[in-house]
Amino acid sequence: MTAKITLRKGDITTDAVDAIVNAANNSLLGGGGVDGAIHRAAGPELLAECRALGGCETGDAKITKGYRLPAAHVIHTVGPIYHDGRHGEPELLASAYRRCIEVAAANGCARVGFPAISTGVYGYPLAAAAEIALTTVDAALTDHPEVVEARFWLFNGLAFGAFERALVQLGRQQN
Ligand code: AR6
DSSP, X not given: OOOEEEEEESOGGGOOSSEEEEEOOTTOSOOSHHXXXXXXXXXXXXXXXHHTTTOOOTTOEXXXXXXXXXXXXXXXXOOOOOSSSOSSHHHHHHHHXXXXXXXXXXXXXXXXXXXXXXXXXXXXXXXXXXXXXXXXHHHHHHHOTTOOEEEEEESSHHXXXXXXXXXXXXXXXXX
């Protein structure tokens, strides 16, 4: 079966996939943005499980249960804070996406929902982040065929447009 990359507009916490990805920080103890929304929707049991994980390096990912979320699991990853693009940001962002697919595959999660990691509080420019997200996930899905779908949840029209353009670009590169 060929893996699919799909785009959705809206709130990732509504998705009943096998795992949704959280754009967290190194502490894994919650925050604002999508992290705050996921913790609010999952309930306090999620924070309790996160406390036992001992944080997460930038570019890595760790999995928990989804608790009150419709998604069965949450894969917590930490994207880079964007400075100027010359401090390893592209590699760290790619690593965050790749590790999420690896963790999903290792835990039997066939369908994974992603937010646009690092593009909010962490300030990663949308067009560049979208290109890295889609090329990295596309390659990781090829390496891990047990993951059959990556769904990107874009919170507003600007983010959706950037990912739409990057997806077209990716299609052109493949043909
Ligand atoms: N569903 C989907 N996307 C969302 C949602 C949602 N419910 N809420 C926000 N977004 P951000 P970061 C989008 O700031 O840049 C936290 O405090 C948002 O519009 O959530 O990786 C963490 O604890 C943006 O496009 O994550 C860290 O400290 C994207 O999700 C820090 O923010 C990511 O924005 C991480 O910053």
